[in-house]
Amino acid sequence: MEILSPEEIIDGFKTVLGDSFIDSKIYEREVAVKKNVFKTIWIYVKREAFRKAVDYICKLQECPHLAIISSSDLGDSVELIYHFTIYYGRHLGELSLGLRVNLPKNDLKIPTLTDIIPGALFTERETQEMMGVEVVGIPDKRRLFLPEDFPEGTYPWRTDETGPQDMLRVLPGREKK
Amino acid sequence: MTTEEVKTTYTIPVGPIHPALKEPIRLDLSVDGEEIVDVDITVGQVHRGIEWLGMNRNNPIQSIYLAERVCGICAVSHPFAFVQAVEHAVGITPTEHAEYIRVIIAEMERIHSHLLWAGVAAHEIGFDTVFYLAWRVREEIMDLMEYVTGNRNTKAMFQIGGVRRDITEDQFPRIRKALDYYKSIFNQLKTVFLDDRTIRMRTKNVGILKAEDALKLLTVGPTARASGVAKDIRQDQPYAAYADLDIKAITPDIVTGTVVGDVYDRIIVRLLEVKQSIEIIERCLDKMPPGAILTEPKIAKLLNTLTKAEGEGVGRHEAPRGEVIHYVRLESGRETLSTWKIRAPTYVNLMCVSTILKGGQIADVPIAFASIDPCMSCTNRAAIVDQKTNKKSILSGKELHELSVEKTRKLKG
Numbered sequence: 001m002e003i004l005s006p007e008e009i010i011d012g013f014k015t016v017l018g019d020s021f022i023d024s025k026i027y028e029r030e031v032a033v034k035k036n037v038f039k040t041i042w043i044y045v046k047r048e049a050f051r052k053a054v055d056y057i058c059k060l061q062e063c064p065h066l067a068i069i070s071s072s073d074l075g076d077s078v079e080l081i082y083h084f085t086i087y088y089g090r091h092l093g094e095l096s097l098g099l100r101v102n103l104p105k106n107d108l109k110i111p112t113l114t115d116i117i118p119g120a121l122f123t124e125r126e127t128q129e130m131m132g133v134e135v136v137g138i139p140d141k142r143r144l145f146l147p148e149d150f151p152e153g154t155y156p157w158r159t160d161e162t163g164p165q166d167m168l169r170v171l172p173g174r175e176k177k
Numbered sequence: 178m179t180t181e182e183v184k185t186t187y188t189i190p191v192g193p194i195h196p197a198l199k200e201p202i203r204l205d206l207s208v209d210g211e212e213i214v215d216v217d218i219t220v221g222q223v224h225r226g227i228e229w230l231g232m233n234r235n236n237p238i239q240s241i242y243l244a245e246r247v248c249g250i251c252a253v254s255h256p257f258a259f260v261q262a263v264e265h266a267v268g269i270t271p272t273e274h275a276e277y278i279r280v281i282i283a284e285m286e287r288i289h290s291h292l293l294w295a296g297v298a299a300h301e302i303g304f305d306t307v308f309y310l311a312w313r314v315r316e317e318i319m320d321l322m323e324y325v326t327g328n329r330n331t332k333a334m335f336q337i338g339g340v341r342r343d344i345t346e347d348q349f350p351r352i353r354k355a356l357d358y359y360k361s362i363f364n365q366l367k368t369v370f371l372d373d374r375t376i377r378m379r380t381k382n383v384g385i386l387k388a389e390d391a392l393k394l395l396t397v398g399p400t401a402r403a404s405g406v407a408k409d410i411r412q413d414q415p416y417a418a419y420a421d422l423d424i425k426a427i428t429p430d431i432v433t434g435t436v437v438g439d440v441y442d443r444i445i446v447r448l449l450e451v452k453q454s455i456e457i458i459e460r461c462l463d464k465m466p467p468g469a470i471l472t473e474p475k476i477a478k479l480l481n482t483l484t485k486a487e488g489e490g491v492g493r494h495e496a497p498r499g500e501v502i503h504y505v506r507l508e509s510g511r512e513t514l515s516t517w518k519i520r521a522p523t524y525v526n527l528m529c530v531s532t533i534l535k536g537g538q539i540a541d542v543p544i545a546f547a548s549i550d551p552c553m554s555c556t557n558r559a560a561i562v563d564q565k566t567n568k569k570s571i572l573s574g575k576e577l578h579e580l581s582v583e584k585t586r587k588l589k590g
Contacts, residue, residue: 029265032276033466036420040491063392065408067493067525070504070518083491083502085414089406091423094413096491119395119528123520145221156229164229 001061003087006041006095009060013043016056020049040096050101051111054082057097058116061086064097066113069123071131073159078103078131080110103133105160112137130157186214191542191577193222200551204530204542211538216531231517237263237483237507238476240514241335244503247519249330250293253286254496255503255519256335261416262503263337265490267483271417274468275339277461280418281352282326282334283494284454284461288359289318290497291447291454294550295370298444301543302379303582307369314362321355324348337479338472349462356455363452370444371432378588380440384533384545387438394532395525398499399450400549402428403443405436410495418461427453440548447550484512498522498550523551540584543577 004012010024023044028037045053057064067083082099103110112135113120124135125144132155143150156164170176187208193201201222207215227247231240244255257279264271271279296311319329325344326332334340344352370376386396391404401408409426411419427449429435429442436442473479489506499522506516526549533545 027265031416031420032418033273033464034421036415038414038416038420063389065392065395065397067395067500067502068504068518068520070516072506072516081504083504088408088413089426091412091425092415092420094410096414096493098491117395118393119525122524122528143221145224147221156226157232 003093004060006039009041009095009097010043012060013045013053013056017045017049017052020046020052022046036092038092038094038096040098042098042100044100044102047101047103047110050099053099054113054116057084057086057099061088064117066117066120066123069120069127071127071133071157073131073157074102075160076105078105078108078133080127080133082113108133109136110134112139114139129155131155132158132162185209189539193219195577202527202551204534204546206534206539206542208539211540213534213537213539213542216534218527218530220527228517228519231514233513236480236512237505237514238337238480240517241337242333244519245331245333245335248521250290251286251496251498251501251521252331253283253334254494254501255521257283257417258492258494258501258503259505259519260335260337261492261494262490262505263483263492263507265492266488266505266507267337267486267490268488269338269472269482271339272468272470272472273466274343275470276417277465278340278342278344278470279335280422281344281458281461282322282332282340283417284457285318285322285325287454287497288451289315289322290550291451292318294447294497294547295366295444298440298544298547299376301547301578301581302376303578303585304373304375307373307376310369311366314359314366317355317358321352324351336471337483339470341470343470344465352458352462356459359451359455363455366451367448370448371441375585375589376444377441379541379544379585380444380548382437383440383541384537384548385437385439386529386533388436390532391438391529394528396499396529397525398496398522398550399443399446400499400526400529402426403436403446404438405430410493410500414493416493418464419457421464422457422460424453424457440544443548443550483507485509489516496522499526523549527551538584539577540580543581 006026014021025042027040030037065085065088070081072079080101084097086095086097088094110133112124121140122144124138127133128135129143129146154164155162189206189208190203191206192203203219205217206213227243230243235243241256241259244259245252247255292311292315296308299307323329326334326342334342386404388405391401391406405428407426407428411424412426427446429445432445486507487509492503494501502520504518505514508515537545
């Protein structure tokens with residue numbers, strides 16, 4: 001396995017994705033007394049090129065580690081960040097890679113990764129139930145954490161009208177926010 | 178008696194409340210005779226919406242203490258990852274002195290957590306003498322944590338920019354005394370856990386997880402390392418004082434020469450990590466640079482900075498059970514976090530449970546499931562449904578535990 005530097009990885013993404021590559025950022029931080037540096041790469045891509053970007057990550061590292069998908073409600077859109085780590089198992093060698101995708105609220109769909117990373121199932125199920133993002137092609141469509149009697153169409157992490165605001169219990173003597 | 182053989186698959190729901198599970202979770206085991214053919218997992222029974230509280234109710238400083246309550250056993254791991262995430266988002270650098278204190282506390286946590294697990298694992302196979310031994314030995318580290326932090330658990334040591342309590346040089350002799358105690362009994366513990374005939378019989382070649390499965394299912398922590406995946410954030414992407422210490426991930430081949438990926442290998446990894454933690458604490462005590470414990474001691478001022486800040490950060494920590502990762506996003510002018518995502522190690526480790534249990538026996542479920550050290554709690558019942566006759570019988574947690582104890586007795590002869 002060839003080890004690329006963060007700059008080379010970003011160039012690689014640019015070549016592979018072309019116009020679908022939107023932005024990138026390298027975050028560096030020195031730690032403790034010896035001032036060793038650890039690095040995080042942030043890659044921002046268009047949704048159409050999402051699977052292509054993941055395929056490229058799989059080329060950089062066989063079996064990349066997908067820690068979690070984080071999702072934020074940005075008003076008109078939902079932003080997903082796939083937190084990958086690559087080049088693990090080497091002292092000071094690991095790189096964190098955050099793959100960012102933006103989905104418009106009227107079309108919340110993202111392809112599944114379970115065919116290449118089977119372990120992505122839990123986090124995809126969670127994103128689906130908590131944020132209302134449809135994961136296309138997910139092998140297990142059930143909810144993960146929410147109970148069966150939780151109302152359909154309410155998503156706990158949303159800040160818009162589909163959020164859980166109506167479900168909140170208002171304590172006596174308090175006003176509803 | 179009929180000669181006609183009818184093959185029936187039974188489904189045994191274990192949990193949500195069960196002795197082998199330290200936290201509510203439900204396993205639906207499909208069994209063919211004694212052999213497990215399939216496993217389905219249902220989680221969410223204790224989902225408390227902690228992330229939601231951090232995004233809607235608490236300010237980031239209050240959320241440190243909320244993060245501490247994500248888990249009762251890893252009460253250091255979550256605040257550690259969380260404060261790092263906020264520091265990365267805002268651009269605060271903790272003091273060097275505090276970086277060392279953080280590591281000392283985190284390693285104490287690992288010793289106590291692994292010993293706790295060792296006791297639970299021994300109990301699962303019905304070897305209660307070892308269970309009592311492990312938990313008695315664990316008391317020393319609990320006392321030490323109380324001495325250093327003021328509390329046995331839920332220590333509230335972490336703060337954005339450093340720690341809340343100092344470890345001073347006059348405390349070093351007491352810490353070294355506890356470490357020396359563990360060093361003096363380590364060989365005894367090793368003999369008990371690795372050479373005992375009963376433990377070997379019940380754990381060797383049970384609950385095997387191969388390296389390629391561990392990688393595909395994103396397994397982390399000692400469970401992954403026992404399968405030969407040398408992954409450890411303290412080694413791969415060291416943070417805090419770990420960056421100064423050149424830590425090496427522990428895999429079972431150090432002791433046995435080969436990697437099998439069974440329960441026995443998981444015992445080896447955890448046991449050696451206790452020793453590694455002792456060494457890390459000692460080196461931290463030797464090297465600890467002097468200085469302040471906080472970059473910004475005035476909380477109101479810190480809170481002001483956090484409210485104005487804009488950015489995002491990821492904090493990772495190698496908890497006793499594996500990688501903990503927190504993602505936070507801060508918006509300027511907003512008192513709460515705008516996004517907070519927590520990933521605990523058991524979240525991903527649960528996915529390998531199916532692989533671990535498949536092909537095994539019902540009596541091996543408690544030890545095989547406990548071997549991933551799921552972050553979970555206690556006793557109730559399991560119901561057995563005979564799909565063919567639709568007859569339902571309840572197998573109490575006690576009975577399932579007795580099945581496991583019975584197997585140990587049979588093996589011993």
